[in-house]
Amino acid sequence: MTRSDNTPSVTKRYRRALLAGVFGLAIAGVAAGQFVPPMNTPALAQITTSQPAGTFSFADIVEKVSPSVVSVKVKKDGGDQVAMGGEGPGGQVPPQIEEFLKRFGFGEGRGPGMGPGGPGMGPRGGMGPRGERPVVGQGSGFIISADGYVVTNNHVVDGADEVDVTTTDGKEYVAKVIGTDPRTDVALLKIDNVTNLPWVKLADGAPRVGDWVIAVGNPFGLGGTVTAGIVSARGRDIGSGPYDDFIQIDAPINRGNSGGPTFSLNGEVIGMNTAIVSPSGGNVGIAFAIPSETVKTVVTQLREKGSVARGYIGVQIQPVTEELASGLGIKDAEGALVAQVQPNTPGAKAGLKAGDVIVKMNNDPIKEARDLTRKVGMLKPGTEVQLSLIRDAKPMNLSVVLDQLPADTQVASRGNDQKGEDDSAGGKDLPRLGLQLAPSKSVQGAGSDGVVVTGVDPNGAAAQRGFKTGDVILKVGDKAVSTPKDVRDGLAAAKAENRKAVLIQVKSGEGVRFVAITLEGKAKG
Template sequence: MRPIPTFSFALAALVCGALMPGLAAGRMLPDFVDLVAENGPSVVNISTKQAPATAEQLREFSVPDLPEDSPLQDFFRHFFGEEGELPEDGDNPQSRSLGSGFIVSTDGFVLTNAHVVEGAEEIIVRTSDRREFVATLVGTDKRSDIALLKIDGEGLPAVKIGPAQDLKVGEWVLAIGSPFGFESSATAGIVSAKGRSLPSENYIPFIQTDVAINPGNSGGPLFNLDGEVVGVNSQIYSRTGGFMGLSFAIPIDVVMDVVDQLQTKGKVSRGWLGVLIQDVTRELAETFGMKQPRGALVAQILPGSPAEAAKVRPGDIIVSYNGRDILTSGALPPMVGITPVGERVKLQVLRGGELVDLEVEIGELPEDEQLAARPSEPEKVPANRVGLFVSEITPEQREQLSVAAGGVLVEGVEPGPAEQAGLISGDVILMLDNQPVQDLAVFNRILDAIPSGRSVAVLVQRGDGRMFHAIRVP
């Protein structure tokens, strides 16, 4: 093998260093040492004492079928034994939940998740210097999963609050907490997405990160590189009970609004529009004459709601809220939720292919915003051109289905376009091709007038909800 002159290596190093100094510096990983040292004392460990469960209460709990390597296996073996045996009354000690929190004021206000302290008889806050305080629960908000605590202390180390709205996807963030009870654990990652809506709560625009979050991290702070808290770690997506790369934090601006309301009013109020909405799919966009899917499609107007007073209609597509574009349906609820009750806002909706401006006075979100809907023989007709057997709705059926007026009942579905669109027996068709369906005759007239090969939107009531489907007429 022929030796390579050593000066060539030196020359290559010099050339690379001269040509790419910015690239080398740009790819350096951030140093979290100072950030952890400065903010670690502000992060606390939270444990609670709860009344012991009776054997009867425990029998109502079913042990889930977890994978053998799940980190929760040890938990269930500890409390239920290898075979899931239940203790007798009085044998089980007071349970203790474990979570994280952080000090937001030098006089002792502490933030954590509401689920960390739920049902607690006593809340104990432990600081990094091993001091322990019995905390008072100031208030909780289950929708945002935020709890505000107060401990007796002066000159406590408090965090700096930062602007969550300035976060960018790809930005580095750091979490400090007590995963599995290991106190003052720091984990880092990046912001994966912003404005995430979760099935459990669509009024919170969650920050998604890939920071390692595990049981015990709940309620802990999420920091940016400036050492400012930008979120409260709240949830993870997991099939095993442990971290799988998807963590969700509540934006700190949402959190601080909750804190302000808890301190001043003792409860949290949120804006309410009173519509049930869905995403605009590619097929539905075609039926509404849209070039591309966007906006929030209104499937139902709740009685007595602000939307009803503002003359919003089913089939409207909300494309703008107070001047802010709505790209997906999930973007609308957080915007409405943070709007002060009583404020008048402007809506822009797409109705019949034209943009319509509306003004609505935002109401207060009720505890339960869902409508209460409960699921002589009608005249049957042959299957129509989309494969539906439909009939008039009898007065008895109207009462059972909570359909005050209009609509036709789907008695059966045969293989064809309607089945492919997801319609099933028992559905009530309220609108077809953006036109209200008053009765069977109107339904047939609208359907007969639709040109072959065109997709149309069908508004269907099923159970207690309404949703649009797109059917392509063969």
């Protein structure tokens, strides 16, 4: 029954009263300290514990995994100071926490950061009591075998003269460093003469965004502390190294949690806590953990050999942008673009060429250039991999046997201030690059290949793309160049093919890369 005016009918009033009653019951349940999850919430329905019906707790999982988590205390020869990690400039600790730590005999809570990370971002070391001891730092770790193998961060134990491990029941052990891997910030320790320590398993699979996680560690040297949250994101690159592939979580993490585990609800380690973003020095709900797959791969090699040998193809790669994709004649801006192939390397022997776009490795998609770096770096030398790539807009496959990554790979840099013969690399109906060019053979010390950039117009299209004096243009399109005229001819050829952009291969102090120059209108910055 309804009325023509806007007055609610009896039915509507009843429905509202019923809803009000439902909300009242919900509020009463919260007030009574109980939470009844909606019946149609599958995520909550999947969680099973020994708690009474209608309640949920992490207590069962924490009780199961906590004995495997340890505090790691590091001693170094040095003065009476504290070595610890810091989040943000100066590694400041909030005044309230600082006062709390002083009250219990800890240091002032200030010190240099340890490990990778930029301003406002860094790993969390810990802090030790100030006093008669040498430099002391504290972090976290976890036991992965009954016979005493312990995993922690490299930055926790870096430069340590002595490493002590304390379990949750208060037992202390001296541990030795079996091996470290600074590139992934993983370290493996060993406690000798033990056979029955509690241990946890590294998960085989990756968590999903939104999964519940539990972090256990030693924040501020306080001992076993448990926090909970969810997986906020995966595949994070925080700029700490070429193998960045962090899991982002929002479980509260602070200094001293470094090296500690993050658990899934089935009690497996899905990641090792390593860094936080913290403009203020305190937790803001953005923490990063190394995925268990990476930890497992690195630890296996550290356990076998004490070091990590990484696979190596021998190519310089770069991301594929929309304009590069257009210049290459490919549809999707995905994959790893080969900018240069080093001679006598696995890539060269397999037939890889500059301009190839690698889109898969062993049938796993390569969405970004760093995907290839990570995947190759996690494989051992001698491993044969299958690469799917696009060359000249056509798909093809190559087989590559990986070599060992050299300890230090450097690219020689070259600067040049000489003036060139040409004041423009453009021409009629072609983009004016704003470059002065000269054949490399005519410039002392420039070698014999390509064309040297001897001057750059700061307002030109090339300057917008990062060209600098001293750069060497090796190719325009798919043609090698040796004179300024060759550059103009390459631009004209791309224009004649109705291409929207042309690829220029450039060698600079940072290595070899491809640059896309727009042929229609002004190049974008």
